[in-house]
Amino acid sequence: MDSFPGVDGRRRTGAAISPARVVAYALLVGESLVILIPTVYGRATPRLFGIPFFYWFQLLWIIVGMVVTGIAYLLVERPPSAGGRDPAAAHPSAERPGAAR
Amino acid sequence: MKHDPHVIGLELGIFIALFLLVAGLGFAAVRWRSVKRLASIDEWGLGGRSFGNFISWFLIGGDLYTAYTFIAIPALLYGTGALGFFAVPYTIVVYPLVFLIMPRLWSVAHRHGAATPSDFIRVRFGSPTLALAIALTGIVATMPYIALQLVGIQAVLQSMGLSGTGWQKDLPLIIAFAILAAYTYTSGLRAPALIAFVKDALIYIVIIVAVIYIPSRLGGYGHIFHVAQAHFATPKAKKAHASFLLPAGGGLAYWTLALGSAFALFMYPHSITAVLSTRNRDVIRRNSVLLFPYSFLLGLIALLGYMAIAAHVKVTNTNLAVPELFQKEFPHWFVGIAFSAIAIGALVPAAIMSIAAANLFTRNIWVQFIDREATPEREAAVAKIVSLLVKIGAVVFVVLLSGQFSVNLQLLGGVWILQTFPAIVSGLYTRFFHRWALLAGWLAGMVTGTLMAYAVPNPAKHQHHFGGSVYAWHYFGLHFKAYHGLIALVINLIVVVLGSLILNALRVPKGEDLTRPEDFEAPVGEPLPPLEVGQPQPA
Numbered sequence: 001m002d003s004f005p006g007v008d009g010r011r012r013t014g015a016a017i018s019p020a021r022v023v024a025y026a027l028l029v030g031e032s033l034v035i036l037i038p039t040v041y042g043r044a045t046p047r048l049f050g051i052p053f054f055y056w057f058q059l060l061w062i063i064v065g066m067v068v069t070g071i072a073y074l075l076v077e078r079p080p081s082a083g084g085r086d087p088a089a090a091h092p093s094a095e096r097p098g099a100a101r
Numbered sequence: 102m103k104h105d106p107h108v109i110g111l112e113l114g115i116f117i118a119l120f121l122l123v124a125g126l127g128f129a130a131v132r133w134r135s136v137k138r139l140a141s142i143d144e145w146g147l148g149g150r151s152f153g154n155f156i157s158w159f160l161i162g163g164d165l166y167t168a169y170t171f172i173a174i175p176a177l178l179y180g181t182g183a184l185g186f187f188a189v190p191y192t193i194v195v196y197p198l199v200f201l202i203m204p205r206l207w208s209v210a211h212r213h214g215a216a217t218p219s220d221f222i223r224v225r226f227g228s229p230t231l232a233l234a235i236a237l238t239g240i241v242a243t244m245p246y247i248a249l250q251l252v253g254i255q256a257v258l259q260s261m262g263l264s265g266t267g268w269q270k271d272l273p274l275i276i277a278f279a280i281l282a283a284y285t286y287t288s289g290l291r292a293p294a295l296i297a298f299v300k301d302a303l304i305y306i307v308i309i310v311a312v313i314y315i316p317s318r319l320g321g322y323g324h325i326f327h328v329a330q331a332h333f334a335t336p337k338a339k340k341a342h343a344s345f346l347l348p349a350g351g352g353l354a355y356w357t358l359a360l361g362s363a364f365a366l367f368m369y370p371h372s373i374t375a376v377l378s379t380r381n382r383d384v385i386r387r388n389s390v391l392l393f394p395y396s397f398l399l400g401l402i403a404l405l406g407y408m409a410i411a412a413h414v415k416v417t418n419t420n421l422a423v424p425e426l427f428q429k430e431f432p433h434w435f436v437g438i439a440f441s442a443i444a445i446g447a448l449v450p451a452a453i454m455s456i457a458a459a460n461l462f463t464r465n466i467w468v469q470f471i472d473r474e475a476t477p478e479r480e481a482a483v484a485k486i487v488s489l490l491v492k493i494g495a496v497v498f499v500v501l502l503s504g505q506f507s508v509n510l511q512l513l514g515g516v517w518i519l520q521t522f523p524a525i526v527s528g529l530y531t532r533f534f535h536r537w538a539l540l541a542g543w544l545a546g547m548v549t550g551t552l553m554a555y556a557v558p559n560p561a562k563h564q565h566h567f568g569g570s571v572y573a574w575h576y577f578g579l580h581f582k583a584y585h586g587l588i589a590l591v592i593n594l595i596v597v598v599l600g601s602l603i604l605n606a607l608r609v610p611k612g613e614d615l616t617r618p619e620d621f622e623a624p625v626g627e628p629l630p631p632l633e634v635g636q637p638q639p640a
Contacts, residue, residue: 028197035190036360038352044345050323052330054346058189059400065193066393069200073390 115437127284141477145289163297168253168447178406192396227612236465242514260424361587370457520546538600550589
């Protein structure tokens with residue numbers, strides 16, 4: 001259930017679609033969709049400590065958003081810096097980037 | 102009322118002391134984490150691309166949640182009610198977007214030494230024209246945003262009673278910004294990164310105290326909402342199109358505002374500057390989870406608008422609602438801290454915005470079109486001077502023109518920056534869309550967005566134009582009210598898709614693409630391939 005290695009045995013691009021990634025993306029999309037449909041929460045009741053539903057639901061959803069994004073973070077594979085290549089090999093900003101003409 | 106026309110000594114004393122502390126930090130930041138002199142855009146303008154999880158959390162949080170946010174979002178709830186709460190879904194939606202999109206931008210920017218969104222566009226699409234369009238949009242959208250930070254400071258100074266006559270009126274503001282300009286010039290992005298610690302600590306303290314202490318004085322949250330509900334039921338409030346819950350048909354305006362703002366936020370140059378200053382792509386992913394507490398904070402800040410209503414704060418300029426609320430409810434010494442928090446909260450984003458605009462101008466206009474042989478040292482020198490000019494421009498803007506003009510332009514700026522979304526984000530995933538189609542879509546979005554923004558009246562403020570962000574659409578048999586920025590984005594996308602289909606069918610040259618698929622997933626520590634980059638790659 002890990003990522004699919006490339007042909008040469010090395011992980012290649014983000015094109016590797018693992019089930020975990022699909023679940024992560026579905027969670028993120030679902031969580032965002034709910035908060036983008038105001039008919040879901042556009043009412044006054046039920047109130048919580050006297051706060052109308054419209055207001056407390058959205059505040060609550062911030063916490064849901066954090067939890068969901070956190071789960072997505074754990075599900076999406078870490079960048080493959082841990083394996084294969086030597087992370088200490090580079091100091092990225094030392095050289096002037098050639099692309100910036 | 103406690104509000105006197107004269108300056109209140111204790112408040113001002115605390116305010117000046119904290120401001121000086123922050124200025125000292127700003128100048129000291131030049132020595133912080135620096136390996137050598139700040140003689141390149143990467144060092145001066147991106148903090149050496151070295152910030153880890155901890156610093157980035159403060160920096161990005163301090164960058165995105167600006168002083169104007171603390172003033173304007175509650176002001177919106179105070180003035181219009183439920184619609185103003187769109188800031189909450191906005192900040193909920195933005196982090197999943199960051200989580201998905203920004204690591205790709207980080208990687209490709211890292212591999213190709215891109216310091217600005219336009220650098221990426223040029224590398225990806227081989228089109229200096231499209232890159233120029235993106236750069237100009239970024240600069241033009243950022244300028245009024247910087248000016249708005251000044252409006253935030255102005256609201257605080259005014260509330261403290263620092264309002265002389267004539268040119269003296271603006272003197273404190275000019276001094277504050279001159280000091281900011283000086284330490285940004287010397288320390289670059291390291292200055293706001295260091296100051297962000299102070300800013301965020303102050304903001305968290307003030308808001309947490311505010312959302313506990315003020316309701317305790319006003320009779321609890323239930324009572325506050327009760328008063329607000331009664332307030333929005335009055336004929337006067339109804340006439341101003343304000344409402345306690347979303348009106349019928351208001352849902353579309355609500356979610357388009359939230360989604361459009363979320364799309365726009367990370368297209369702003371200052372957001373991208375903060376993203377590119379991180380040490381690796383995992384820092385961005387991690388922070389898109391960890392930054393949520395700021396969103397919660399923002400939700401609580403928004404409610405300050407209702408607290409102001411419950412505390413019987415009466416202001417015509419809604420931007421003064423929060424300062425007046427603090428004046429009314431807090432003891433003097435804490436008002437000093439709260440106002441410092443807002444003012445320092447303006448300095449961090451203003452510094453990052455001016456740096457971002459300077460990076461854009463230097464990389465994508467100056468070096469691209471005027472001084473092609475510039476060394477990194479010369480790039481940094483140009484950027485530093487431009488950061489000064491940008492700040493002077495913002496001060497002139499606010500002092501000579503009305504604050505309302507900055508607000509209008511900032512609304513427009515949001516519409517404009519949103520039109521760079523198709524080029525930047527599609528470019529991170531695909532080359533299907535044609536560079537000229539992206540340019541045409543951008544132009545279509547800019548023009549229609551500006552026209553729609555112009556056509557929005559605000560009867561409550563007696564404005565005929567630029568009256569708000571919700572446009573009533575009545576074309577092609579469709580009738581709805583939505584955020585004009587997002588409508589313009591849809592028009593933009595239609596042009597991009599149709600144009601790309603046509604141009605691709607005609608086999609119009611697509612431009613040189615210097616990126617490779619794996620560049621978008623390049624992890625931390627991948628060495629830059631300096632030789633390879635200049636070589637043409639098959640498109």
